[in-house]
Structures are given as C-alpha cells and as structure tokens.
Amino acid sequence: MNTEAMAEGFVNDASYSLEEAKQATNRGIYHRAVRRAQECVELSLKATLRLLGVEYPRQHEVGDLLRRFSFERGLP
Numbered sequence: 760m761n762t763e764a765m766a767e768g769f770v771n772d773a774s775y776s777l778e779e780a781k782q783a784t785n786r787g788i789y790h791r792a793v794r795r796a797q798e799c800v801e802l803s804l805k806a807t808l809r810l811l812g813v814e815y816p817r818q819h820e821v822g823d824l825l826r827r828f829s830f831e832r833g834l835p
C-alpha cells in the first residue's frame with residue numbers, strides 16, 4: 760500500500776468517526792461523542808503526516824510533530 764492510499768484510509772476512518780460523534784451527540788451520549796471526535800482529529804493529523812512523508816511515532820498524540828513539520832516545510 761502506498762503513502763496516498765494509507766492517508767486516504769486514515770481520512771475515511773476519520774470521516775466514519777465524525778459520523779459516529781454526530782450520532783452520539785444527537786443521542787445525548789456526550790462522552791462517546793467526545794471520544795469519537797478526538798479519534799477523528801487524531802486520524803486526520805496522521806493522514807496529513809502520512810502525506811508529508813513523515814513517519815510518526817506509534818502514539819495517539821501527534822499534534823506537536825505536525826506543528827514542527829508544518830513550520831519546517833512552510834505549510835499553513
């Protein structure tokens with residue numbers, strides 16, 4: 760599987776997590792909505808890093824790494 764396909768898989772998973780977050784919100788299950796929204800953000804960040812060709816550590820929090828590479832590469 761290539762880099763773009765892996766990133767697309769992350770984006771698809773993030774989209775699914777976002778839909779689950781919306782459903783949980785509509786049902787008033789707010790703790791689940793927050794968890795799914797956090798998962799959506801995590802997967803979106805990992806997709807971005809993957810597209811940049813950055814090998815990220817196997818952990819949930821990758822925001823700092825994305826900020827560093829965005830600054831180094833002049834990304835918004």
